[in-house]
Amino acid sequence: MNWLYLRHPPADVQQIQRLMAQKPRKQTGSYTGNAKLWNWAGYELGICDEAMKQYHQFTAANNLVMPPRELPAVTRNRNEPIQDYLSRMHQSLLEGRKTADIRWTELRHLATSQYDLLRETYDRWHTDLTFYNEVLRDRATTTVGASHLRSLERQPDGKLGVEIQLRSDAYRSTMYLMHLGHAFWRTAATLFDELIAQNLVSSSAIERAYTNDPRLKWRLVSMIVMARLFQQKYADKISTIISYQPAFRPFIKRFRTEDGLLHLEMNLDYIATHRFKGDTVDELMVAMCTRPAGGFYTILDDLNKILRKNDSEKNKFDQNCWDELGNLSNTYELTTEFVQSDFGQRLMARSNHTLTVAEEKILKEEICFMNPNKIQRENASPTGLVAQDFGHGRQLVYDMINTWFLEVYDDVLTPYEFLQASALHDLYGNTREPFAGKSEREKHAMMIQPFDEMWNLADKELWKKAKKLDPPGRPGLVAKTFGLVDPYSSDRRSYMEIFQAELKAEQERLKNPVVAPQTQAVKAEYQTPFPVANPADKAGQSGHSVVAGKDVKQKVKTRAEEGSHVPVESSAPVNEEDYEGTDEYMPMKYRLPRKVWKIFDRLLEDENPSLSTSQKKGQIRWAEFEHAMKRVGFEVIQTMGSSVRFVPPASSERAISFHRPHPDSIMTPPMIKIVGARLRRRYGWTPSSFERKEAEGEENNDAPATSTTKDNFDLD
Secondary structure, eight states: OHHHHHHSOHHHHHHHHHHHTSOOOOOOSOOOTTHHHHHHHHHHHTOOHHHHHHHHHHHHHTTOSOOOOOBOOOOOOTTOOHHHHHHHHHHHHHTTBOOOOOOHHHHHHHHHHHHHHHHHHHHHHHHOHHHHHHHHHHHHHHOOOOTTHHHHTTSTTHHHHHHHHHHHHHHHHHHHHHHHHHHHHHHHHHHHHHHHHTTOOSHHHHHHHHHHOHHHHHHHHHHHHHHHHHHHHHHHHHHHHHHHSTTTGGGEEEEEOTTOOEEEEEOHHHHHHSOOOTTSSHHHHHHHHHSOGGGHHHHHHHHHHHHHHOGGGGGGSOHHHHHHHHHHHHHHHHHHHHHTSHHHHHHHHHHSSOOOHHHHHHHHHHHOOSOGGGOOOTTOSOSSOOSOOOHHHHHHHHHHHHHHHHHHTTTTHHHHHHHHHHHGGGGGTOOOTTSTTOOHHHHHHHHHHHHHHHHHHHHHHHHHHHHHHOOTTOTTHHHHHHTOOOTTOTTOOOHHHHHHHHHHHHHHHHHOOOOOOOSSOOOOOOOOOOOOOOTTSGGGGTTSOSSTTOOOOOOOOOSOSTTOOOOOOOSSOEEGGGOOSOOSSOOSEEEEOHHHHHHHHHHHGGGOTTSOTTTSOOOEEHHHHHHHHHHTTOEEEEOSTTEEEEEOSSTTSOOEEEEOOSSSOEEOHHHHHHHHHHHHHHHOOOGGGEEEOOSSSGGGOOOOOOOOSSSEEEOO
16 A cells, blocks of 8 residues: 555555445446446446556556567658657557667657747737736636635626736746646757767667666656656646636536535536547547546547547637647657657656765755755645655756746736736726727737836746745756846836837838848847756756766767857868768758749848838748748657647757647748747747759659758759
8 A cells, every 4th residue: 555655645555545445236227438347347346436547557557467578669751740659658568679769869859849949939928918917817817716706797897807806827838838848848858968978879878878877867857857847837738728628628527626626527418418439539528637647648648649640630629729738749749759668767766765965865865956944845736646756856956947836936927017007908808997998909009118117027027036035055957947037237128118019120211111132131149037047058957967987978069059059161062962971060041942032032031121011921821831941951840739849850959849720720920920930049040041942843852952061952
């Protein structure tokens, strides 16, 4: 029973033991989910349903019921969707195949692309009022309100009060998840970059390294524990979003009890009269929302199988839900690789033991980013953990994340309430002063100053909280871990500055409507407000080497700071047939067929603010964008949901992730502008980076172009 105490608090263990002691009784009648499976299997073995469930979880967690592993492990094929590969990997375990090795290089692309995406999303949340409102609206719409809001809704202006409360909750929960996500993806991206820099790209090499240097072991533990915690919190979020989708909402009861706990339960009365259909995702999504988060591995596999057979089922998810499912699946990709690999199992076993004084000292030095004396430990760890456990490393990480949550949970709402008191009425269509009679653009402009002031107050409050928790001798570490914006930095951007720049550009365009074609675009350096070190810098290594006895190898800088791109100058153009393999750097120029060239020209032309809307031609089909990226050498990796990862052919470059538009895969002008801006910042591309081939008929050649060290790349 020690296993139960590792997973549940003592009071819950006693209740589980009482349920397990019940006599088996075969049930009849209708069932939902796996109730029939548990009942009939338990009855056959002479145990009750609860005992059957617990025995199953115990054997699964400890890999006790597995066939001999004699067949070779599966490997991922190029361009294979990630969920297809993970499904094959899970199935291979039942077929007696060896466990697949961790794809270290591919996970580095995953971590760095998600880290960059999250940082830019948080930056945009700070500097784009429209995007900020969209995030809160989507989150508030799916949030299950507290029980007292039902009585508030019946009062005068009650609906407005309920909406304000729901958006307050959405603001707080979104902030928390962004901070937790930044801590996780930053930890992962930094660690993977260092491993690659040390040429540690296989499980055996990394295992030898952490055996010699326990500091590396605890950094690996810190990463996977953060991944599991972020995964658990994100699963809770997406359950509320899925349960609100019109197709699934009738099957689920959504409510909070007086203590504030959220409950998502099957609506058995509705299910009894509206049976699930076998070729739909309905039953699967209901199970996903009403089961513990640990069951998501198999649910994502089953969801992938159904969508393969019936692609139209995707239309039951709106854009927000499909995006969030993609974000969650990215986290599951990383945790699955670790949890189900021999490497991960051995790492868990070697970290789940009582520590010596020396080991505990190393643990705290390496992964503790807070003052140990200020970490709150009481009731810090959540219950209902998934199968694997990482001992003291897990406990310390959970305690630090919980400390931050408790520190900012209430105070973070004060700046939001400032915005609410000054101008928030407009967000709900209210016509009170000072907005009465104003146009939408005028209302938006009136909101800019309160919006900037809100973030100024919020950033100062968060910065103060983080400073209080910093460990001795390491100022700014908590802020760096959670990705806080430095309120005192001269590089800090405000929405007013961005709005005024756009307004000035529009005025210039109206004065000079005819603009000559741009011959040489100048890339503006992206100034991030985040106090985050470049993962390749020594400061990002927690002051320690990756391998014991060795300093981290410092490469001579051939690139600009993170977020920019400096190609290596070289000689003449290279034809595709002369290319022999992946090189380190991207080319400075591409010569492309007309159709491919037009895609990049449309993506990057927004760099010129003087272009009028009519000069920026229409929309782009997502499939055309993917095709264009493939033609310049990128691998396109599909995940569950809308998340798509583009991996460059140059080893020195980081991957980049986007959300595919859903349900119609059409890139609208606003999305084109965002995608183009991110491509410019990441790879230094401008319209002048892509030249049009004059020859006819070449656009039918679908062979991919690949990055070289040459100045130019010629795609025939």
